[in-house]
Amino acid sequence: MNALLYILVVAIWGTTWIAIFLQQGPVPATVSIFWRFAIASITMLTILLLTRRLRSLALRDHLFCILQGCCVFGFNFWCFYTAASWINTGLESVIFSMAVLFNAINSFLFFRQTPPGRFYLAALLGLAGIITLFWDDLQLSGLSSTMLPGILLSALGTYGFSLGNMLSIRHQRRGLETLTTNSWAMLYGTLIIGLIALLRGDNFTPQWTFSYLGALFYLAIFGSVIAFGAYFTLVGRIGASNAAYSTLLFPLVALTLSTIYEGYQWHANAIIGLVLILVGNLVMFARVPAGFIKPRLKMKRA
Template sequence: MNAVLYILVVVIWGTTWIAIAMQQGPVAVSVSIFWRFAVACAVLWPVMLMTRRLKSMRKADHLFCLLQGCCVFGFNFFCFYHAAAWITSGLESVIFSMAVLFNAVNSFLFFGQRPAPRFYAAALLGLVGMVVLFWDDVVGQTLSMTLLAGIGLSALGTYGFSLGNMISARHQKRGLDTLTTNSWAMLYGTLVMGATGLFSGSHFMPEWDTRYISALLYLGVFGSVIAFGAYFTLVGRIGPANAAWSTLLFPLVALAISTVFENYQWKSNAVIGLILILAGNLVMFVPVNKLRAGLRLKSA
């Protein structure tokens, strides 16, 4: 069962990036995000109510759920959707994989948890990997403000996602039910994106074509309900550290799809950069002593 859940998380979240790219077009970003999570809420909330899984919370907890919704189900995707117009979906997923480093920094800022010594090696690998990944654009003639904007927005969205993780950690420290807080956060994020679309004067209807609607349903049902449900079930069964290993595989799936559908070109610097970034994430997940022990076992 754990293997099935793990595969579901990797495959679904690894493919949502191309679905986001498929929603590029005349519909305002805030409106696309609103409809995505409106679909997800329409599936999730009836299940929560019928199964009586929804727990009561204090007003202060609802306020934090509102903040979590803005970070995880709102403005982070606002950044990702805009970035998708300027960089490929595969590269977005690679930048998103740096969330583990942002989590380490934010855990120190908000909870006083000092990063493990391996954090600095992981951060160095990740930053060098990012430079190498985009090296041709940096030194060549293709560097542009739109590329920089795409990279910056992806990083900003990833940091927003990390802030949402910190709020989730706050919920857990207070013993709040994860499904309840996520349900409220998703609902609040949906409403905030809807209000953003209305106040900006955007046309509020989705694009009624097969490409857009299929991407919307996939993101709403599979990317937002099934994948989140599978991930949090996995967290409960094998623990958050082991479940987080799935983030190492997201970029591989996303880049493979980007190669087929977006004609992403695999150059030597891209391969080396991706390896360095994944190695940085691996260092964060596995303490050095465990890596050494594994190497000793293999050499014995």
């Protein structure tokens, strides 16, 4: 079961970056995010209500869901969508792969889970990889260009995603059902980003084109309902750090699509940087726990 969830997350999230690229245009990022998660949250809540799987939550749990919605279904995607107008979405996915390192740091900060010794080598390789990957672009455009803000926004969005992972762990440690907390968090994130769009005076009319609406549907149903459900289920089954291992393969999928659709051009520094980042992530998971392949089974005596 874990392997199937892992494959779903990699296959879907590896392709959502190009869908974000297809939504770049006249529609404000806040509006695109609002419609994406409005469709996704309504779909999830409707399914849970019809199947009677929507569980009640205490007020305190709802407050944490609001916080999770801001981290995972609101501000972080505002960072990603904004950065996509400045840097290649394939490169964004490379930065997003650093979630594995952020999760290790946050697991220590919030749950006192000491990262393994290999974490420090992995972090060093990841940082060196990102610098190498963007070195040519930064030299050509200068640090004052939109390249550096795009990198920083992508990193900030990734850290927000990691904080959402910690909140998901909190929910599951309290015995809360993942689909229920995910649905409420998604709805709250939608309402908050919608309020921001309203205060900004953004036009809520989507772009009535096949590419925009197709990308919207894919991001809402596959990228949000299915992939987030699968990912946070993995977080509960194998832990946040191990679930983030799925981000290892995102750049390979996303950069391949970016090469085809965005005209991304490979150069020596890009290849070296990508290899360093991937090796850094591999170092973090040099020994994958047995639970990654199949869940632990509790043996019962007859």
